[in-house]
Amino acid sequence: MxxxxxxxxxxxNNGNAAEAAAxxxxxxxxxxxxxxxxxxxxxxxxxxxxxxxxxxxxxxxxxxxxxxxxxxxxxxxxxxxxxxxxxxxxxxxxxxxxxxxxxxxxxxxxxxxxxxxxxxxxxxxxxxxxxxxxxxxxxxxxxxxxxxxxxxxxxxxxxKEAEADQIHTDYEAKVAKVKDELAAVAPNETVAYLRVQDKQLQLIQPGDNFTLFGPLGLTPASVEGIDFKDSWNVAISEEVLPELNPDRMFIILRPGESNKAALDNIMSTSIWANLTAVKNKHVYIGDANLWFAGYGPIGLSNVIDEISGAYSPES
Missing domain, CATH: 3.40.50.1980 (Nitrogenase molybdenum iron protein domain)
Structure with a gap:
């Protein structure tokens, strides 16, 4: 604090005369x-x-x-x-x-x-x-x-406290607007928040600290028996995906060729092809630098924009 x-x-300046003459x-x-x-x-x-x-x-x-x-x-x-x-x-x-x-x-x-x-x-x-x-x-x-x-x-x-307060107020107004829009467009849809890191597919635990579930109030897809323990994420196998089977998936891809290869392998399977989100083209790949490191006002606002864009008819 x-x-x-x-x-x-x-x-x-208590310098000498030469300095004072400068x-x-x-x-x-x-x-x-x-x-x-x-x-x-x-x-x-x-x-x-x-x-x-x-x-x-x-x-x-x-x-x-x-x-x-x-x-x-x-x-x-x-x-x-x-x-x-x-x-x-x-x-x-x-x-x-x-x-x-x-x-x-x-x-x-x-x-x-x-x-x-x-x-x-x-x-x-x-x-x-x-x-x-x-x-x-x-x-x-x-x-x-x-x-x-x-x-x-x-x-x-x-x-710059006044500027900060105004930025926060503007952000909250944006969140409220987008939340209402998403509730109208997809009121009963479920969402899975995933990450590919260390060549693993990880399910992110739904919580108020993540924009999808806290500020925007989207409904998380769930699977019985998944134990996050004290972590906010857990590695899952691709066999879990059919049970999860969300209407939409947001996948954060960590940098690195090994992570990209791991995601490509999952996306080449029949399990992947039969998921509801995949069939409806409702899978979105996000940048880890923004979604996981962008927790300042600009980053948080950009994430809201990306989520809103994912639900637009043109996406």
Missing amino acids: LGLIVGCSNSR PSPSPANTAEHSETRIISTIKGDIEIPAHPKKVAGMLYVFADHLLALGIEPHAMVTYNDLGFPEYLADRMKDTIAIGSGEAPNLEALLEAEPDLILASKTLNEANYEQLSKIAPTILFDNENDEDWTRFRQTAEIFG
Whole structure:
């Protein structure tokens, strides 16, 4: 959690006469670059720029947060060494890649010269001191918080709470509209949410934290005897599919040729061909970078658009 901003200060240059004789920036620019704020974090009070210009993110969701607020990230980790998420890449052409969230390249981060670093307690507590030597670092301990709570906490750093609240309001209005549309188009249909990863077909456990079942209220297909235990997914064999037999399937394909080959093998079987969703051409393949990593405002909104599009007559 982050505390509220508790104070402001103006840093002063106490350099020697030679430094003082150097050309001075305009008063407006001086104020912009010297003004700082003190904020309370889980690592105590830290001083950050009042108007950060070169923000680095050590968790890929920060890219979504910043872009939603109209801030282009200066430097950002990638998603599992796969580059920036495709749904954001066009807006990050000038953003410096600094390794993955799990294996950040601190040398590249140092060379990027950020003036503020946004970091994750889970991934970055061990290297917090190193990060803090590069630039003021805010360590967020909110990975178990709801997506929109996390987004607003990011917005607070930049004084953009009002913008964040409006983005959230617009999203909720979109969800309500699409939910009503889907209820009218397919009121009695069942949906299966699946993933192909590690060459396995996995069934995703229905829950409020997934857009299909929580916000949009779609009816999950079910199979007796499947035990998710404490996990949100479970590997299933293709023999389970006829019992599941949903009206629609959303399949998230993780990158990698082995995963694509595994899905191709399943799709070549007679079991697959006889499924209701397959016969009616109601199978949709989603990008893992969006569906599993896009839990910022832009990603969440794009997923709603993809689901809505899947139910359109033209799909």
